[in-house]
Amino acid sequence: MSSPPTEANQTPDSPSVIRGRNMNFWFGTGELRKQILYDISIDVAAGEIVLLTGPSGSGKTTLLSLLGGLRHLMDGELVVLSHCMHRASADELVLVRREIGFIFQQHNLLEFLTARQNVELMLQLQPAVSADERRRRAESVLTDVGLADRLDYHPAKLSGGQKQRVAVARALVGGPRLILADEPTAALDSQSGRDVANLLQRLARTNGCPVLMVTHDSRILDIADRVIEMEDGRISAA
Amino acid sequence: MKLAVASAGVVVAVMLMLVQLGIREGAMDGSVSFVRKIQSDLCLISPRTKTIFQSTALPRRLLYRLLADPDVERVQELYLGQARWRNPWTYQEWPISIYGLDPEHCLVDLKGYAGYSSLLHQRDRAVFDQLSRDTYGPVVETVARNGFMETEVNRRLVRVVGSIRGGVSITTDGNLYLTPENFLRVLPERNPGGIDVGLIKLKPGADPQTVRDRLAPLLGGEAIIMSRQELVDAEVRFVREVTPIDFIFGMGAMVGFFIGFVVVYQILYTEVTNHLPQFATLKAMGFTNRYLLQVVISQAFMLSILGYFPGFFLAIWLYGVAERAIQMEFSMTVARALLVFGFTLLMCGLSGAIAVRKAQSADPADVF
Numbered sequence: 001m002s003s004p005p006t007e008a009n010q011t012p013d014s015p016s017v018i019r020g021r022n023m024n025f026w027f028g029t030g031e032l033r034k035q036i037l038y039d040i041s042i043d044v045a046a047g048e049i050v051l052l053t054g055p056s057g058s059g060k061t062t063l064l065s066l067l068g069g070l071r072h073l074m075d076g077e078l079v080v081l082s083h084c085m086h087r088a089s090a091d092e093l094v095l096v097r098r099e100i101g102f103i104f105q106q107h108n109l110l111e112f113l114t115a116r117q118n119v120e121l122m123l124q125l126q127p128a129v130s131a132d133e134r135r136r137r138a139e140s141v142l143t144d145v146g147l148a149d150r151l152d153y154h155p156a157k158l159s160g161g162q163k164q165r166v167a168v169a170r171a172l173v174g175g176p177r178l179i180l181a182d183e184p185t186a187a188l189d190s191q192s193g194r195d196v197a198n199l200l201q202r203l204a205r206t207n208g209c210p211v212l213m214v215t216h217d218s219r220i221l222d223i224a225d226r227v228i229e230m231e232d233g234r235i236s237a238a
Numbered sequence: 239m240k241l242a243v244a245s246a247g248v249v250v251a252v253m254l255m256l257v258q259l260g261i262r263e264g265a266m267d268g269s270v271s272f273v274r275k276i277q278s279d280l281c282l283i284s285p286r287t288k289t290i291f292q293s294t295a296l297p298r299r300l301l302y303r304l305l306a307d308p309d310v311e312r313v314q315e316l317y318l319g320q321a322r323w324r325n326p327w328t329y330q331e332w333p334i335s336i337y338g339l340d341p342e343h344c345l346v347d348l349k350g351y352a353g354y355s356s357l358l359h360q361r362d363r364a365v366f367d368q369l370s371r372d373t374y375g376p377v378v379e380t381v382a383r384n385g386f387m388e389t390e391v392n393r394r395l396v397r398v399v400g401s402i403r404g405g406v407s408i409t410t411d412g413n414l415y416l417t418p419e420n421f422l423r424v425l426p427e428r429n430p431g432g433i434d435v436g437l438i439k440l441k442p443g444a445d446p447q448t449v450r451d452r453l454a455p456l457l458g459g460e461a462i463i464m465s466r467q468e469l470v471d472a473e474v475r476f477v478r479e480v481t482p483i484d485f486i487f488g489m490g491a492m493v494g495f496f497i498g499f500v501v502v503y504q505i506l507y508t509e510v511t512n513h514l515p516q517f518a519t520l521k522a523m524g525f526t527n528r529y530l531l532q533v534v535i536s537q538a539f540m541l542s543i544l545g546y547f548p549g550f551f552l553a554i555w556l557y558g559v560a561e562r563a564i565q566m567e568f569s570m571t572v573a574r575a576l577l578v579f580g581f582t583l584l585m586c587g588l589s590g591a592i593a594v595r596k597a598q599s600a601d602p603a604d605v606f
Contacts, residue, residue: 070522070603097602098524108519125524170523 016079017178017210018044018067023076025062036062038233040076044178047208049201049223051215054230060214061182063230067212068100068180069093081177098125101171101209103181107163109155115142115166116151122174141169145199161192168199179204181213190219197223241544244505248545249552251498251585255491255578256553256570261560262487264568268407269477272337273470278314278345279446280453281469282436285462289476290318290469291335291409295432296461304436304453309444314345316435317421319428323412324390325375332373334391335410336364338421345437350402351415357399358417364396367404370412371565377401392424406565408483436461495585502541503589506534510597515604522602530597538590542582549582550575 025037036059044050052060065071067080069088078085083096109118119138123129129137142151145165155163164184171179181200185193197220204211213224221227229237273290282301286294301313317338322331339346341355354365366377378401380387387398391414404413422430440449446465454463464472478484510517517530550570557568 065603068522094524094526097522100524102522104519104522106515108515110516121520122523 016043017046017081018042018212019079020067021077023063023066023073023078025059025066025071025074036233037066040233040235042067042228042235044210044212046210047204048225049204049211049213051213051221051224051227052230053215053227054236058230059233060230064180064182064212064214068102069096098174099177101174101176101179103164103167103171103179103184105183105186107155107167109163109166109170111155114152114154115147115158115169118155118166119170119173122170126174137173138169141173142166144172144203145169146195159192161188161195164188164192164196165199168196172203176209179209179211179213181211181215183215183217184213185215185217185220193217193219244502244541245544245548247501247505248498248541248582248586249549251494251501252546252549252578252582253552253556254494254497255581256550256574257556257560258487258490258494259574259578260553260557260568260570262483262491263571263574264560264566265408265481265483265487266474266477268405268566269409269481269483270470270473271405271407272346273473275347276345276435276437276466276469277347277439278437278466279440279444280438280450280463280465282438282457282461282463283434283469285459287434289473289480290316290435293318293434295429295434296436298431298433298436300457300461301433301436301438303456304438307449307453309440309449311439311441312343313439314340314343314437315418315433316346316437317418317425317428318434319421319425321392321414321424323374323414325373326387326389327375330373332411334370334374334412334414336391336414336416336421336424338416338418340417341415345439348402348404348415350400354400354402358420362394362396362420362423363399364391364414364416364420366398366401367406367413367415368401369403369405369565371406374412394424396420396424405567408481408566438463495581498545498582498585499589502538502586503593505541506538506590506593507596509537510534510593514597514600517597518600518602518604521600527598531591531594534594534597535587535590538586538593539583542586546579546582550578 020040020042023037023040024035026033026035028034040063052064054060062071066073066078069080069085073086076086080096081099083092085096088096110121113121116135116138119142120134123134123137139151142148145168147162147165147169150158150162155166158166164187168184179200185196188196200211200213201223203209226238228235282296283290284294284296298315301315304310305313319336320333321336323334324331341351341358344351351365357363358365366381368378370377377387377398381398381401388395389398390396402415404415406412416424422428440446450463450465457463520530554570557570560566561568
């Protein structure tokens with residue numbers, strides 16, 4: 001049923017970006033308590049692209065939100081980017097989140113801001129970056145994702161693939177040390193999905209930034225260094 | 239469009255606050271406008287008097303006795319009373335305030351009153367207040383056309399020989415100015431030896447405070463002496479305490495504040511609810527609750543600025559409407575404009591601060 005811990009796959013000298021041990025998670029309390037994750041252990045090393053697959057309800061997204069500091073870990077041990085996440089305060093979780101680039105299934109762009117402003121918004125979290133620098137970096141990242149000619153478009157004027165690429169640019173602009181993505185290609189046609197996947201792969205390779213991606217999309221499995229399968233809240237194959 | 243509807247709520251609140259506070263101040267100013275026109279350095283009233291418009295008389299001889307002081311230049315008596323004016327066009331009688339005051343070297347600043355001096359010293363002559371309400375009939379027009387107009391005041395035939403601009407208030411609808419002699423003819427039951435206010439003019443260079451302190455012990459228990467400003471303050475205090483002006487219009491302004499508060503809160507709450515996924519995204523990306531507060535508060539301030547200016551001009555327009563309707567003067571003051579602007583900011587800021595709690599409750603984990 002449950003597979004051996006993933007650490008078996010790691011070379012000992014590879015620095016872990018994520019290191020989780022025996023994590024359990026449940027929703028609700030008392031009689032309504034429903035356990036979602038059972039005894040999960042996971043490691044992600046720098047520069048790795050790891051895909052997380054499995055049927056609906058297997059707990060992939062919950063695991064991703066735990067790793068991203070969006071939920072509090074209840075039981076077990078988890079270190080993300082050298083922050084100890086177990087019993088971390090809400091403020092500490094915010095600090096961890098600032099070092100992570102998130103890409104969501106829905107792009108969640110602010111519709112009243114242009115593509116460039118959406119990307120620049122992320123850099124407001126770094127007060128040391130001047131307005132000119134923000135603009136320059138946003139433009140350069142948007143150029144990287146192939147949107148140099150769409151800088152001042154509002155999201156409503158962009159196609160689904162273009163919006164998702166803006167979301168990728170937004171996740172990347174702050175220079176994250178880890179990228180967490182939740183089905184970034186699910187809402188896209190095969191060509192746009194391919195583009196986004198290739199983009200992530202290229203960026204992971206050039207920046208050495210690890211990518212952990214939840215996906216159902218078998219079309220993009222080829223970019224992965226490693227695939228972790230989940231079922232019923234347990235890791236079934238890694 | 240949504241913005242227009244949103245700021246409309248603020249417009250109504252701003253307008254309500256400005257109009258209510260404006261009427262409050264206008265009513266207050268109207269009630270003490272006559273007292274403010276008094277030009278004498280010192281005034282004498284009875285210790286029983288709370289307001290000179292419902293005064294207890296004080297002995298006239300006390301006023302004339304003050305002439306013995308070397309710093310007193312001259313004194314003047316002022317009689318105040320109520321009479322019934324018959325509107326000769328409708329034959330109805332209306333109460334009217336009457337003032338017994340010598341137009342020569344008059345110690346009350348009534349523009350044009352001195353010009354009627356020779357006419358007023360004849361028997362049963364009076365000057366009418368142009369700002370009196372319409373219920374007294376077209377007096378001003380008739381006087382302008384015929385040179386005079388006759389009617390009954392307290393069943394006595396009186397000839398109006400002219401009109402001046404005084405001003406009415408919530409306590410008086412019309413004014414009639416006459417000499418003390420004619421005043422006593424209209425009110426024959428009044429004792430000529432009992433005046434309502436004694437006006438005292440000092441010689442140039444005399445200090446009113448020093449003279450006041452010197453004269454006060456000489457008056458005994460039948461009169462008190464005070465400076466012009468003290469009399470004005472006492473009248474303002476009386477209007478504050480006895481009439482419900484402050485309460486009624488203060489409450490009206492407060493209602494405006496709460497209407498604005500609720501409207502702005504509803505708008506912001508809806509806005510926040512509609513954008514909850516975006517707020518959650520911002521939080522997931524590492525933005526703090528503080529940042530969300532800034533976003534919502536700046537939206538609230540934008541609403542207050544957008545709503546304030548239309549509300550301001552609407553209020554000025556309504557002041558004009560009210561002035562024509564009830565013939566009382568309302569004017570916008572810088573202090574009131576600033577006060578209401580401050581209240582508008584407070585109103586929007588407060589509702590923003592409450593609405594933002596919804597945004598802060600956005601769970602960043604919901605975006606996955």
